[in-house]
Amino acid sequence: MSDAGRTLLSRLLRLESRFTWDLKKKDLDLEGLSTRLQEQIDLGVGQQSAIANSYSFLAYVRYLQGRPEEAASLLSQSEEKTRECFGEESERRLIVTYGDLAWLSYHSGDFTQSDTYCRRVEDILVKYPTGSPTVLHPEVYGEKAWTFLKFSVHYYPKAIICFLKALELQPDDSEWNAGYAITLCRKELIDPETFLEAEESPAVKQLRRALEIDPDDAVLLALLALKLSSYEKHQEAESLMERVLEIGPDSPHVTRYVAKYLRQQHTETLNIVFLIYFRILKKAQKSVLLPAVLEGLANFAHLINLEFFDDLLNVLQNLIQSGDLTNRESLHCIQTAFNILSGQGDVLNIDPLKFYSHLYKTLLRLHAGAPNGDIIIVLRCLDVMLTRRRKQVSLQRAMAFVKRLSTLSLHVLPNASVGILASNRAVLHAFPKCDLLLDNEVQGSGFFLPELDEPEHCNPQNTALWELHSLQRHFHPAVRRFAVHLCHGAPSDGSAALGVELSRRSPVELFEDYSVKDMTFNPPVATPSTKKKDRFGGGTTLLDADLQSRVERALTATEEETPDFTAAYTHTHTESDT
Structure with a gap:
């Protein structure tokens, strides 16, 4: 090895990176870990920062699997997500990512690129010194802890140490407190100790501490409920679970904990409830209870046993197809079907095309009147049907839904328009080729059939999203911002990028945030100015300069200087006679 190579290797060994954290391949279940991390990315589990970390975790797994090109791509996506999430404060969050990129470039033989990433890390460390060479930034301790926690149970003690070091530097940080609480919970599961009271458990203590900082963290609430349930504190546990369902009913991560709790506490009750549901569906389809049954199935379909799935989907x-259901009831049927198919039901060989077609047909029945409240069900359906199942959805189907949703956004209330446009943004990110709809050129043969209710056959590639141009003149500022953002292809940076307050929130959250059900406008309407405007503005008011000068002379003339219009007329008359 040359002197330059040895110098570079010496610098690399000083970096904080997964390549230097002594992660032994023999301790890792690479296939299982790869599957879990990919699912977390596909389902969008956790906050945006957690998803960014999942990309970098998966990159290291791909390197160990002998796929360095894919690892480099994942690290680049991690950098992009981190910058999108933290903006100007992202540099310290990228120390480990750049370290991984430096090592990956080194192992690929690209020493120049490796040196570039080394310099980036060194520049960040100079810009943000810790005061001691033995002390790391809390962001580095945090990412190191999450890595140990996710990679293997063998590294849980190291994860605890790293979270504690991060908390020494930032004791009130919500992420480090939550991570420490989750680690303690997992440690107590694999290494149970006997605590007579719940409050003696370190995990319970830390969960309460983390919830003091972030009382609306649905995952922590669910974990605390599970812990309290194990100590037979059922009343408090049930109260916590009710809050969980209010805060995060659409989070797959939260859903897993809720299901676990319900299986522990209410297995027999659930069996009875579902039995009643199924009897009503099969034998009392005209019952007044049907709407409540359909709504209940939509909310708890993931708890139904696998053996009922086939019959339930047929029902x-x-x-x-009977045509006897209201729009809301039909939407609940669709939501139930896809909640089943996105969970355990993905093993069933069932083609849900008819459910896609029915939702596509139902969209244009919604409007700004009473059905506006049904849009929230549509948004939940779209998340499951298009975003999470993108590998099973054709480009034609995705473009057809984007087009029809854009049309729907023109005649619903502003909160529904914002939610719909946010869903379109998610679809554009999941299907980048949908940007064909932003071009006015015809793709292929045929022409767009807007009246056709089959998304696969309406030729959406031969139309354009002209609705976005109309929405750019919408009275609501959030709708205008989304329309401009989508017209530019939904970029993550630049002048057309969305702000953090819009890009980090899900379509359902945006629908609720901008709701006008309480007769309030978000953002608030500015109060009229009380300052009186001047009657006349300054500056030249006439285009003709000669006429303007005459007017000014007339306005400034004194009473003795009364203009003699007769003389002026006579002079002109005499001159013309001549």
Whole structure:
């Protein structure tokens, strides 16, 4: 090895990176870990910062699997997500990512690129010194801890140490407190100790501490409920779970904990409830209880046993085709079907095309009147049907939904328009080729059939999202911002990028945030100015300079200087006679 190579290797060994944290391949279940991390990315589990970390975690796994090109791509995506999430404060969050990129470039033989990433890390450390060479930034301790926690149970003690060091530097940080609480919970599961009271458990103590900082963290609330339930504090546990369902009903991570709690506490009750539901669906389809049954199934479909799935999907399909359901009831049927298919039901060989077609047909029945409240069900359906199942959805189907949703956004209330446009943004990110709809050139043969209710056959590639140009003149500022953002292809940076307050929130959250049900406008309407405007503005008011000068002379003339219009007329008359 040359002197330059040895110098570079010496610098690399000083970096904080997964390549230097002594992560032994023999301790890792690479296939299982790879699957879990990919699912977390696909489902968008956790906050945006957690998703960014999942990309970098998966990159290291791909390197260990002998796929360095994919690892480099994942690290680049991690950098992009981190910058999108933290903006100007992202540099310290990128120390480990740049360290991984430096090592990956080194192992690929690209020493120049490796040196570039080394310099980036060194520049960040100079810009943000810790005061001691043995002390790391809390962001580095945090990412190191999350890595140990996710990679293997063998590294849980190291994860605890790293979270504690991060908390020494930032004791009130919500992320480090939550991570420490989760680690303690997992440690107590694999290494149970006997605590007579719940408050003696370190995990319970830390969960309460983390919830003091972030009382609306649904995952922590669910974990605390599970811990309290194990100590037979059922009343408090049930109260916590009710809050969980209010805060995060659409989070797959939260859903898993809720299901675990319900299986522990209410297995028999659930069996009875679902038995009643199924009897009503099969034998009392005209019952007044049907709407409540469909809504209940939509919310708890993921708890139904696998052996009921096939029959239940057939019943739901027959209900929809009967034409006897309201729009809301039909939407609940669709939501139930896809909640089943996105969970354990993905092993079933069932083609849900008819459910896609029915949702596509139902969209244009919604409007700004009473059905506006049904849009929130549509948004939940779209998340499951298009975003999470993107690998099973054709480009034609995705473009058709984007087009029809854009049309729907023109005749619903502002909060529904914002939610719909946010869903379109998610679809554009999941299907980048949908940007064909931003071009006015015809793709292929045929022409767009807007009246056709089959998304696969309406030729959406031969139309354009002209609705976005109309929405750029919408009275609501959030709708205008989304329309401009989508017209530019939904970029993550630049002048057309969305702000953090819009880009980090889900379509359902945006629908609720901008709701006008309480007769309030978000953002508030500015109060009229009380300052009186001047009657006349300054400056030249006439285009003709000669006429303007005459007017000014007339306005400034004194009473003795009364203009003699007769003389002026006579002079002109005499001159013309001549």
